[in-house]
Amino acid sequence: MPIDVILLLAATVFQPEIPKVWTEEAVRELEVPLAQTELSPRHISEADYYGIPERKVYRTYPVYHPDREPEGYWQWLHEREPEIAFDPAQLRTREDWIAAGDRVFHAPVSFGPVFFGEREVRDPKFFEATGMPVAADGTVPFASWVVREKGKVELGSMGCNTCHTRVLDDGTVVPGAPSNNPADRQGARMLGQAARFMGPEKILDQIRNFALQFELPGLKQDLNRRARTMSLDELIAAGQAIPAGVTARAFTSMFVPPQIPDLIGVAERHFLDHTGLVRQQGPADLMRYSTLVQDMMGYARYGDAEPMRKPEPGKGARHSDAQLYALALYLYSLQPPPNPHPFDDAARRGKEVFEKQGCGSCHAAPLYTNNKLTPVEGFEPSQADRKKFNVMNRRVGTDPRYALQTKKGTGYYKVPSLKGVWYRGPLEHNGSVATLEDWFDAARLRDDYVPTGFKPADAPTHAVKGHEFGLDLPAQEKADLIAFLRTL
Ligand code: HEC
Ligand code: HEC
Known part of the structure; x- marks a missing residue:
């Protein structure tokens, strides 16, 4: 082989150093303790983690506004064979890994209606009723079509793109920016409609079961417990109050739901989440964060409470270490859109x-x-924690409830x-x-x-x-x- 070709190959072949995501030591040090320290989550063991099967990442296809769908598209989708879109053996360069991370970012983890279903996105009236943003190319970047079985076209969502992709006013799609998908509002609207034909009791049970994830038994004050006694109409109104860009993400709260943060520039942040719950010292921690929020939170044991789920070998799904590595490289590569505001x-x-x-x-x-972190009103960190977690003396005095009364409640905002x-x-x-x-x-x-x-x-x-x-x-x-x- 000529020397220049060898040099070229050496320059482009990328040696990924994939860290082990779930080691007990790393996971133990990952999180800032909760303000009520004894309630801090304890996570599953390394053996249990790796006993959970790896998720298959399938190829996805864009969802279009019904008036913008190419002719024959729906039929064409029904003729597709299932295709696996993540195979580490095929990845050579850093760019290959980043492109594969893009596919992990867009990989749905839910197949079927969540905030909206197939019926909704194929109905032009849905877009008028919800103000769902549509990209310049006619696509809806918060969900996608997936073929896991030939002839069966499923609506995939709850990948990172569902909440972390924004459509700007001019139709530009910005991956990583906080989503403007009116997700919770629309989800609540859909439940209201479902109550009419499935019966209010059934939907009320469904919402109350969903809301249980937000409670943290043992908390001195838990604002999320209110869901137990609220009526169906009150619960639906609570969901409808949540605007695009804010979402009752798993293990947060319906009543003080978090703003969706921007992932562009995430590499530079030492703490993740508004309350700084997760410490980030490098890509391995971002990988741990991703698997935690996407799949592992349900297995966590908070204080003495029984975990919501117990790991069973062969059951459930998690991203592989290679998928999470590609995802972290992709997140670190995200760039902001060109800024139209001049420095005048x-x-x-x-x-x-x-x-x-x-x-x-x-x-x-x-x-x-x-x-740095700032303590909220009503929380006094120890001297040791102040040092360890880079805590400022100053406070900003914003609403402390998210930082004190939820599973993300460290007692700080970053x-x-x-x-x-x-x-x-x-x-x-x-x-x-x-x-x-x-x-x-x-x-x-x-x-x-x-x-x-x-x-x-x-x-x-x-x-x-x-x-x-x-x-x-x-x-x-x-x-x-x-x-x-x-x-x-
Ligand atoms: C259902 C919506 C939703 C989905 C899906 C989702 N996120 Fe998030 N994400 C949020 C919300 C809301 C927060 C803020 C949580 C908080 O502050 O407590 C957040 C926070 C984050 C943060 C912390 C950023 C910071 O600066 O604080 C990272 C990193 C992140 N998400 C990555 C991901 C990745 C990677 C995926 C896919 C594997 C994903 N998210 C899927 C809603 C979502
Ligand atoms: C003592 C530290 C401190 C000072 C001084 C400070 N901020 Fe902040 N800023 C924060 C914290 C903490 C938050 C988040 C508060 C929350 O969400 O509860 C924040 C939030 C913000 C936000 C909202 C960001 C978002 O994405 O939601 C903006 C904008 C902002 N600050 C601008 C400013 C400007 C401009 C000044 C000076 C006039 C300033 N800040 C002074 C700590 C500070």
């Missing part, structure tokens, strides 16, 4: 306001976060990065405000405020407290500050 005079003035106001003491450039804030929203850990203008509107501190983002069905007016930085700036300085933030 207003932004230049806004940068000065940002500096004068001391925003950078927490949102430190160039990441626009200092990667300082989020402000990069990409121009395409994100709603803002704050519950997505309580829709825009930057609203975040810097002092009216949000008043009890008669109507939050422009998430507002619980039973408290449509309430103060969005805390983080009072910049609220009393003169209008021009505020506008400049916002202009600057939109350039990040």
Whole structure:
């Protein structure tokens, strides 16, 4: 072989170093303890983990808005053979691994209706009723069609793309950005419709069973227990109150649901989740995070409570270490969309306001976060934990409930990065405000405020407290500050 060909091959052949995802030691050190330390989750053993079968990643096909579907597409899908889309033996270069990670990111873990079903996405009225965004090419990037058996076309969802893909106003699809899929709202609407033909009792049972995952027995105060006594109408209203960009993700809460974070730039973050529950020291931890949230949380033992599920050899599914490695490489490769906001005079003035106001003491450039945790009101970390977890002395005073009364409740919020804030929203850990203008509107501190983002069905007016930085700036300085933030 000529020497230049050998050199070229050496340059492009990529030696993946796939870390072992589930070792007891790594998993034990992965999480920040919960504020009520004795309730912190304990996860399954290495042997039990690797006894769970690996997930097959199938090829997926785009879902189109019914008016944009190519002629004959539906028939063509029915003629496809099942195809496996992840085979590590075929991957040569780093780019191959990233492309394979893209397929893992889009791999559905649920086959059938979740937030919507086949009937909904093939009906143009569904799009009018829900405002479901459609990409410029006519696709709906939050779900896909899958063929696991020839002749059977299934609607696949709940892959990472269901919640971590955004369609911008111009129809650009941005993988990794917080989704604007009106998922929970639509899911609740579908349950309301189902109650009419399946009977309200059946749907009420279904929702209450679903809501059990959010409870944490032993918590001093558990706001999620309310689901036990709420009526069907109240529960449906609670779901319908959740806007796009916020979602009652597994093991979080229907009543204080988390904002979906941006995954673009995730490599730079030392803590994952709003409460900083998971520590990230490298790709192996991101792999652990991914398998935890996607498949393992149900097996966790919190305090003395029985886990929701017990591992059984050959039952359930998990991503393989190679799939998770490819996924982490893909997540680390994500780039923001081109920023349309110029660094103009207003932004230049806004940068000065940002500096004068001391925003950078927490949102430190160039990441626009200092990667630290801030304790919430009602939580006093130990000196040892302050040191170990890089905890600031300052508090920001936002609603502490997500950080105290859920399974993610470490007692902290992390300082989020402000990069990409121009395409994100709603803002704050519950997505309580829709825009930057609203975040810097002092009216949000008043009890008669109507939050422009998430507002619980039973408290449509309430103060969005805390983080009072910049609220009393003169209008021009505020506008400049916002202009600057939109350039990040
Ligand atoms: C049903 C919606 C949903 C799905 C599906 C989903 N996520 Fe998330 N993701 C969320 C929400 C909501 C949060 C915030 C949770 C919190 O802060 O407690 C989150 C947080 C994260 C974070 C933490 C980021 C940060 O900066 O805090 C990462 C990383 C992440 N998800 C990766 C993934 C990956 C990888 C997948 C697919 C394997 C996935 N998610 C699937 C909704 C989802
Ligand atoms: C003491 C630390 C601290 C200071 C100072 C600070 N912030 Fe923050 N900032 C935070 C924390 C913590 C959050 C998350 C709070 C939450 O979600 O409950 C946050 C959230 C935000 C958000 C919402 C981000 C999102 O994605 O939801 C924006 C925007 C923001 N800050 C901008 C600013 C600006 C501009 C300043 C200065 C005027 C500033 N911050 C000063 C700690 C700080």
